[in-house]
Structures are given as structure tokens and as C-alpha cells.
Amino acid sequence: MLSVFLKRLIQSALILFGVAAITFVLLYALPADPARMLAGRSATAQTVANIRHELGLDQPLLVQFMHYIGGLVQGDLGRSYAQKTEVITLIAARLPATLTLMAAGILIEVVIGVTLGTLAALNRGKFIDRAVMTTAFVGVSAPQFVVALLLLYVFAATLGWFPMSGYGTLSHVVLPAATLGILGAGWYARMVRSAVVDVLNQDYVRTARAKGLSQRRIILRHVLPNAVLPIIAMIGIDIGQFMGGVVVVEAVYGWPGIGQLAWQAIQQVDIPIIMGVTLTSALAIIIGNLVADFLAPVIDPRIRSN
Amino acid sequence: MFRRMLLSTTTAAFLALMPFAASAQDTPAQGGDIVVTYKDDITTLDPAIGYDWVNWSMIKSLYSRLVDYEPGTANIVPSLAESFTVAPDGLTYEFKLRKGVKFSNGREVVASDVKYSIERAVNPKTQGPGAGFFGAIAGFDDLTGGKSETLSGIETPDDGTVIFKLSRPDATFLHVLAINFASIVPKEAVDAAGGDFGKKPVGSGTFILKDWTIGQQLVFERNKDYYVKDMPHIDSFKVEVGQEPLVALLRLQKGEVDIAGDGIPPAKFLEIKNSPEGAQMIVDGEQLHTGYVTLNTKVKPFDDVKVRQAVNMAVNKERITRILNGRATPATQPLPPLMPGYDKAFTGYAYDVEKAKALLAEAGHPDGFETVLYATNTDPQPRIAQAIQQDLAAIGIKAEIRALAQGNVIAAGGTEGEAPMIWSGGMAWIADFPDPSNFYGPILGCAGAVQGGWNWSWYCNEDLDKRAMAADAMSDPAQVAERQAVWGKIFTDIMADAPWVPVINERRVVAKSVRMGGPDNIYIDPTRVINYDAIFVKP
Numbered sequence: 001m002l003s004v005f006l007k008r009l010i011q012s013a014l015i016l017f018g019v020a021a022i023t024f025v026l027l028y029a030l031p032a033d034p035a036r037m038l039a040g041r042s043a044t045a046q047t048v049a050n051i052r053h054e055l056g057l058d059q060p061l062l063v064q065f066m067h068y069i070g071g072l073v074q075g076d077l078g079r080s081y082a083q084k085t086e087v088i089t090l091i092a093a094r095l096p097a098t099l100t101l102m103a104a105g106i107l108i109e110v111v112i113g114v115t116l117g118t119l120a121a122l123n124r125g126k127f128i129d130r131a132v133m134t135t136a137f138v139g140v141s142a143p144q145f146v147v148a149l150l151l152l153y154v155f156a157a158t159l160g161w162f163p164m165s166g167y168g169t170l171s172h173v174v175l176p177a178a179t180l181g182i183l184g185a186g187w188y189a190r191m192v193r194s195a196v197v198d199v200l201n202q203d204y205v206r207t208a209r210a211k212g213l214s215q216r217r218i219i220l221r222h223v224l225p226n227a228v229l230p231i232i233a234m235i236g237i238d239i240g241q242f243m244g245g246v247v248v249v250e251a252v253y254g255w256p257g258i259g260q261l262a263w264q265a266i267q268q269v270d271i272p273i274i275m276g277v278t279l280t281s282a283l284a285i286i287i288g289n290l291v292a293d294f295l296a297p298v299i300d301p302r303i304r305s306n
Numbered sequence: 307m308f309r310r311m312l313l314s315t316t317t318a319a320f321l322a323l324m325p326f327a328a329s330a331q332d333t334p335a336q337g338g339d340i341v342v343t344y345k346d347d348i349t350t351l352d353p354a355i356g357y358d359w360v361n362w363s364m365i366k367s368l369y370s371r372l373v374d375y376e377p378g379t380a381n382i383v384p385s386l387a388e389s390f391t392v393a394p395d396g397l398t399y400e401f402k403l404r405k406g407v408k409f410s411n412g413r414e415v416v417a418s419d420v421k422y423s424i425e426r427a428v429n430p431k432t433q434g435p436g437a438g439f440f441g442a443i444a445g446f447d448d449l450t451g452g453k454s455e456t457l458s459g460i461e462t463p464d465d466g467t468v469i470f471k472l473s474r475p476d477a478t479f480l481h482v483l484a485i486n487f488a489s490i491v492p493k494e495a496v497d498a499a500g501g502d503f504g505k506k507p508v509g510s511g512t513f514i515l516k517d518w519t520i521g522q523q524l525v526f527e528r529n530k531d532y533y534v535k536d537m538p539h540i541d542s543f544k545v546e547v548g549q550e551p552l553v554a555l556l557r558l559q560k561g562e563v564d565i566a567g568d569g570i571p572p573a574k575f576l577e578i579k580n581s582p583e584g585a586q587m588i589v590d591g592e593q594l595h596t597g598y599v600t601l602n603t604k605v606k607p608f609d610d611v612k613v614r615q616a617v618n619m620a621v622n623k624e625r626i627t628r629i630l631n632g633r634a635t636p637a638t639q640p641l642p643p644l645m646p647g648y649d650k651a652f653t654g655y656a657y658d659v660e661k662a663k664a665l666l667a668e669a670g671h672p673d674g675f676e677t678v679l680y681a682t683n684t685d686p687q688p689r690i691a692q693a694i695q696q697d698l699a700a701i702g703i704k705a706e707i708r709a710l711a712q713g714n715v716i717a718a719g720g721t722e723g724e725a726p727m728i729w730s731g732g733m734a735w736i737a738d739f740p741d742p743s744n745f746y747g748p749i750l751g752c753a754g755a756v757q758g759g760w761n762w763s764w765y766c767n768e769d770l771d772k773r774a775m776a777a778d779a780m781s782d783p784a785q786v787a788e789r790q791a792v793w794g795k796i797f798t799d800i801m802a803d804a805p806w807v808p809v810i811n812e813r814r815v816v817a818k819s820v821r822m823g824g825p826d827n828i829y830i831d832p833t834r835v836i837n838y839d840a841i842f843v844k845p
Contacts, residue, residue, distance in 0.1 A: 030713070030714065031713075031714050031717040031718065032711065032712075032713025032714050032716070032717050033713070033716075033717055033758070036713075036716060036717070036720070036758055037712075037713050037716070038433065038435060039435045040357045040435040041733075041748055041749070041760050042435070042436070042438060042439065042738055042744070042748055043435050043436075043437070043438050044437070044438035044441070044753075045756060045758065045759070046437075046438070046450055047434075047435065047437045047438050047450070048758060050430035050433075050437070050450060051430075051433045051435075053430070054430060054431060054433045055433070079501070082349045082350065083349045083350050083504060083505075084350060084352070084355065084433075084501060084502060084504055085502050085504070085505055086502075089520075090520065093520035093521060094520065094521045097521070149552070152553065157556045157560075164553055164556060164557055164560075164562075165548075165549060165550070165553050165557070166522075166546075167522060250548070251345075251548075251550060252550050252553065253550075253553075254546070254547075254548040254549045254550065254553065255548070256519075256520075256521030256522045256547075256548055257521070260347065260521060260548050261347070261521065264346055264347055266711075267346075267711075267712070268349070269713045
């Protein structure tokens with residue numbers, strides 16, 4: 001068990017290194033020149049050259065990369081080109097907001113998804129099933145930007161139930177998390193439905209029925225625990241999906257997370273911030289998957305014995 | 307002999323163009339806390355580094371400078387300096403500082419702070435974009451070249467006197483001392499911030515930064531010790547960042563926001579304008595802006611002046627102003643109408659498709675040619691590029707549009723032989739200070755026609771360069787009118803060579819709540835965008 005853990009840890013470090021290398025090369029292959037973006041329009045050629053030198057951008061790419069990795073292993077993500085602040089400070093200030101949003105979003109999508117998916121499976125072929133599956137289809141297809149603006153317009157601007165934007169209280173988190181959750185719930189509903197349908201056909205469910213157990217007990221004790229397994233793995237993968245989604249949702253709701261930070265850094269060709277956010281996201285995805293992998297055997301004895 | 311002078315060198319005529327229209331019912335009241343929103347986070351409040359239109363007005367209010375502009379105008383007045391004199395040869399400027407002005411850390415502002423602040427803005431280690439503005443100060447090359455840590459041209463004989471020695475006369479020098487990069491900062495606070503002065507600013511301006519929650523909000527409070535009485539008017543302003551312009555506008559309509567800094571999205575403009583309170587909410591003001599298409603004189607067939615003139619006649623500028631809901635006027639010359647030196651009588655190239663076709667045929671392209679038009683990829687710029695594309699098609703020119711991120715367009719423009727045409731929208735020239743020279747050097751002069759430069763036409767006319775140099779040496783205040791005329795002529799003469807299509811002068815639109823008072827030109831101040839010192843809440 002420990003050796004498996006170690007192996008996964010080394011794998012993770014290698015993945016992070018790969019992400020860093022690819023992102024770094026891609027960013028520096030762009031024609032946009034950070035020194036010139038910083039220097040602005042009125043700067044003389046010498047000012048641009050001086051800025052480039054001070055940022056170390058006049059050194060060969062490999063030297064710059066080694067320098068970056070050297071800092072990275074010591075936990076130093078460098079300083080923002082445009083803001084001059086330590087990147088780690090900027091990310092640390094915004095990460096809690098993004099994590100809160102993600103946690104709330106995942107909670108909403110799992111609760112909605114599992115409930116609807118189970119309902120659909122139990123009523124297979126009937127109206128409820130078709131209604132749920134159609135809704136799920138619409139949910140996964142709708143662009144996040146549209147859903148976000150729609151929720152905002154209806155529940156905040158028109159009905160006034162929630163604040164239109166901002167951060168800090170529970171009522172602030174509802175709409176942005178719902179935007180993320182509603183879209184994700186569609187996936188979960190479809191997956192849970194097929195998993196539940198699968199389990200319902202298993203021998204042990206028939207046995208349970210034959211024993212005269214109540215429907216409720218069968219679902220809660222025998223069906224859901226067995227159907228829930230793919231959901232755990234799904235959440236791990238989902239963190240990656242969410243990282244993409246938060247950029248849009250944070251922009252619409254003025255949510256002060258790292259998605260906003262990344263968006264602005266991309267506009268400004270602020271490479272240290274883009275690198276930092278990319279690595280943070282990669283790390284979140286890796287951790288998510290690691291946790292999912294280690295939780296699976298805890299929940300399902302079948303995996304443990306393998 | 308020093309000659310005493312108190313007013314601007316360049317822009318006496320400016321006042322007539324932009325009256326500070328304060329009416330009796332609109333007298334400023336004291337007090338009030340307001341909320342301002344922006345989409346982008348504030349990058350930095352370090353005056354040596356900040357250079358975007360969002361942080362520009364905040365930096366203006368956090369710090370003070372030797373001289374500044376009268377609100378809403380381009381009129382230079384003494385500020386931190388009590389008075390100043392200029393030597394007849396234009397090479398020496400002497401400033402007497404106000405006594406008793408304090409930084410927000412409590413220490414008095416002295417002459418050595420002025421010297422330190424400008425040396426810091428020029429020092430390559432600061433990585434400041436504005437270093438080049440101070441090029442006329444003696445010793446500039448030694449400091450930027452790393453041979454010295456100070457500027458020999460700034461002397462401080464006592465705590466209350468600063469003397470600038472210039473290596474060449476510079477008619478724009480007072481403007482240079484009024485831009486943000488010349489803001490005065492205390493060395494001890496810069497050192498204490500450890501490279502992060504942009505987040506921990508200390509100045510002696512009208513406002514003090516009280517709180518900054520990264521990614522959320524900044525709170526600025528009135529500096530009660532500010533050296534001008536009854537300035538500023540509001541008690542505080544809170545800047546909420548990360549606010550989508552559409553959402554900001556909805557909040558403004560509900561009364562939660564006082565100024566939506568990003569203006570009104572085109573899709574909402576007519577709705578707001580036609581609403582009952584629309585007239586009070588929309589501030590629509592002229593700014594020192596020209597949007598243009600560069601015609602690369604080093605790329606065939608734009609090396610032929612006839613082709614460039616034909617393109618000038620082919621573009622339907624009226625139609626482009628309609629794309630912007632009428633928030634722009636057609637341009638005839640590189641200078642915007644508000645800029646001193648603008649020639650009202652000059653009509654430029656009128657829209658004339660037949661004449662354009664004839665010129666194109668004369669140049670040997672009766673069937674047109676194929677080319678590429680670059681533009682940035684944020685709305686409405688691609689739509690404007692498409693309008694230009696259609697106009698060009700009408701005279702047989704097939705232009706392929708390349709809509710890219712801003713940084714990539716800038717990179718293409720600064721690479722020799724790369725971009726035949728660029729629509730400047732989204733990157734266009736807005737003046738750093740209200741002087742015509744600011745529209746020449748980097749974007750039309752030979753100095754900008756270099757690798758990585760901003761002269762995307764790669765136009766270099768040495769005769770005009772000489773005239774420009776001569777004009778900027780006319781630093782005697784008595785020559786203001788003459789100098790403006792010389793500059794005006796330079797820009798209309800450029801149009802004979804037609805390196806640009808001057809397309810539009812775009813106005814800026816800001817949305818404000820009905821309780822905000824004051825004339826429009828302090829919400830769209832030509833030198834500082836939103837003038838936080840002058841705006842007020844109606845009693």
C-alpha cells in the first residue's frame with residue numbers, strides 16, 4: 001500500500017514537471033512580448049530592453065526554465081510582471097474563494113445528480129425518466145455563460161433573492177455554485193441512472209427483494225452504495241472540468257477566485273501568474289484524482305482484494 | 307535671469323475649447339461615500355509602474371506632483387510646487403516646494419523626495435514604462451545605461467528647492483512633470499514595501515489607500531490634511547473589482563453602484579439612453595483619442611502613395627461610427643479635435659469610391675490586390691475590421707482579417723514587413739498628456755519605425771522629423787501659439803503621404819448614478835479619466 005502511494009506521488013511530481021515544461025514553452029513561443037506589453041506605447045527601445053533584461057527575458061529559454069524550476073522546487077513561483085507582487089501571495093489570496101465555489105458546486109451537482117439519476121432509474125421508460133434525461137441533456141449542453149447570466153437576471157436582478165455579485169456570505173455563493181452545479185448535475189444524473197439500472201439487475205438485489213425488504217431499504221442499503229463508486233472517480237475528474245468552468249462563472253459573478261486572476265494575466269501576458277495558476281490547477285486535479293483513487297478501495301471491498 | 311511664470315506653456319487656447327462648466331445648482335458639496343466598479347483587478351498603485359486607464363486616475367489621486375492639471379482641463383498649474391521659474395534658454399527649471407505638505411506616513415515632503423522619485427522612475431531596476439519621458443534631464447543616459455544611480459540634472463540646494471537641468475530644451479517638460487510617473491513617493495516606504503510598493507502605496511495626494519482586499523475591493527479615504535482646502539469633496543470611494551460590465555450596470559440602476567468604470571456595453575447603450583434617467587446617467591465625453599488603420603509603407607503595394615491615398619478614400623467612416631452607436635466622429639487627421647494644433651479647416655480624404663478606384667488603377671492595380679488586415683479580437687474591433695474589409699472590397703482589394711489577442715497584434719506591427727494593415731482599435735492612441743508631440747514620435751516618427759516599435763506604418767520622413775525636433779525645442783511660453791501651428795502643419799502634411807487612414811475619434815462613455823454631481827469633463831477628464839478629486843455627491 002505504501003509503495004503504491006509512493007509510486008503515485010512520484011508520478012504526480014513528474015506530471016507537474018511536464019505541465020510546467022509544456023506551459024512554459026507554449027507561453028514563450030507566443031509572439032506577444034511581455035516586456036513590450038509592460039513598457040506600453042510611449043516607451044523607448046531602451047526602456048523595453050531594460051525591462052526585458054530586468055525580467056531575465058533576454059536569457060536563453062532553457063536558462064529561464066531552469067531558473068523557474070529552481071524557484072519552483074523551493075516553493076517560489078516568482079513575481080508577477082505587471083503587479084510585481086509575489087505570485088504565491090496573489091494565488092493564496094484567491095484560492096479560498098475558488099475552493100469554496102468548487103466545493104459548493106460539487107455538493108450541488110452530486111445531490112441533484114444522484115437524486116435525479118436514481119429517480120430516473122427507478123422509473124425507467126416512464127415520463128419521469130424521459131423528463132429527467134431531457135433536462136440532463138439540456139443541462140450538459142447549455143453554455144455556462146448563458147446559464148450564469150440567466151440565473152443572475154432572474155434570481156438576483158429581478159426577484160432580488162440573492163446579491164448580484166460579490167463574496168463573503170452564504171447567499172453570495174448560491175448562484176455561482178448553482179451555475180456550476182446545474183451543468184455538472186446533468187452528467188451525474190446520466191451516470192447514476194445507468195449505474196443504478198445496472199445494480200437493480202444484480203442477483204443480490206433480487207435476493208433482497210425476495211427477503212421482503214422495503215423498497216427504501218433496498219435502494220439505500222444495497223443499490224446506492226454499489227452505484228456510487230463511479231461517482232467518486234468522477235469527482236476527481238470533475239475538478240479539472242470545474243477549473244475551466246470557474247473562469248467563466250467567476251467573471252460573471254465577480255467571484256474573487258483564481259479564474260479571474262488567470263483571465264487577466266492572459267490578457268497582460270503576465271507569464272508568472274499564468275504559470276502559477278496552471279500549476280495550481282494541475283495540482284488540484286492531481287490531488288483530486290489521488291484522493292479518489294485511495295477512497296475507492298475504502299468504499300468498495302472488491303477493489304481492495306484486487 | 308529667471309522669468310516667473312505660473313501658467314501652462316502650451317495650452318492657453320485649451321480653456322476656450324473645454325470650459326469648466328460648473329453651474330450654480332451644481333456647486334460641490336462635501337461628504338459622501340461612493341462605489342466604483344471595474345472588471346479588471348487593479349494591477350498596481352506604484353506610480354512608476356502603473357500605466358493603464360484604470361489605475362491611472364487612482365494613482366493621480368493617491369500622490370501629488372510638482373505641477374498638475376486644473377480639473378477637467380489641460381491647464382497646468384503648480385501643485386506640490388508653490389511656484390516655478392523657467393530660464394530663457396529653456397534648460398533650467400526651478401521649483402519652490404510648498405511648506406508643510408506631509409506624506410500619509412506623517413513625514414514632510416522635501417526636495418530630496420522629488421529627486422528620489424524621478425530617479426526611481428527612470429532607474430532600469432524599477433522596470434517602469436515611463437522612463438523615456440524624462441529623457442531631457444541631464445544625466446538620463448548615464449542612469450538608464452547603468453553608469454550612474456542618480457540623475458545629475460536634478461539638484462536640491464535646500465529642502466524647499468528643486469532645480470532641473472536639461473540637456474536639450476523640451477517644450478513638453480511641464481507635462482512630463484505632471485504625468486503619473488513624476489509622482490512623489492517617500493523612499494522609506496518604498497524600501498519597507500520590499501518590492502511591493504504597488505500594493506502598499508504611500509503618497510501625499512487627495513486620498514489615502516485604507517484597505518485592499520486582493521481581487522475584491524480597494525477603499526480610498528479622503529486625506530484630511532491635503533494641502534488644498536475643500537479638496538477632495540467625497541469622503542471615500544470604494545473600488546469593487548471583478549465586476550462584469552453588464553452586472554455593474556444592473557447594480558447601478560438599482561443604486562448599489564455610483565460609477566460603472568467600464569462604461570456601457572454596446573448592447574445596453576440604447577436601452578439606458580432611452581430610459582427616463584438615461585440622460586443623467588450617461589456621461590459621454592471627448593477624449594484625446596484617434597482610431598486609425600496603419601498602411602505599412604514597407605510592404606507592397608502600400609509602398610505606393612497612390613495606393614495609400616486610394617485606401618483613405620475607400621473607408622466609409624460614417625458607417626463605422628454607427629457600429630459604435632454614434633459614440634465616435636469621423637477623423638480627418640492624426641490629431642484628435644481636442645488636441646492643441648488640430649486643424650479644423652483640414653478635411654483630409656473624403657469618402658469617394660470612384661476616385662479611389664481611379665487612383666488604384668493609376669497605381670497599376672485596376673483589379674485590386676490581396677492583403678491582410680490585423681485587428682484585436684475583442685468586440686467591437688472585429689466588426690469594425692469587417693466594415694473596413696467590405697469598404698476595401700468595393701474598390702477591389704481583398705483583405706483577409708486576422709483578429710488576434712492584443713499582444714500578438716502589437717508584436718506583428720513591430721515586426722518589419724509583417725502586417726500590411728492594422729486596425730488600431732482596442733490599442734489605439736490615447737494621449738499620455740495633452741500635447742501634439744505625443745502623437746508623433748513613437749507612432750509616426752522615424753524613432754518608432756524600428757523592430758518592436760509602435761510606428762506600424764514604418765513611415766519615416768526625415769524632413770518631418772527635423773521639423774518635429776525644432777517644434778519641441780520651442781519651450782518659450784511666448785511661442786506657444788507658434789509651436790502649436792508648427793505641430794498642426796506637421797500632422798496635416800503627413801496626410802499627403804497617407805501612412806494612416808485616420809478613421810474615428812472615439813468618445814468615452816461612463817455610467818454614473820443620478821446622485822453624482824459635477825460636469826461631464828471631471829468623469830472623463832482628458833488627463834486623468836475619472837477625477838476623484840473633483841467629483842461630488844449632490845446634497
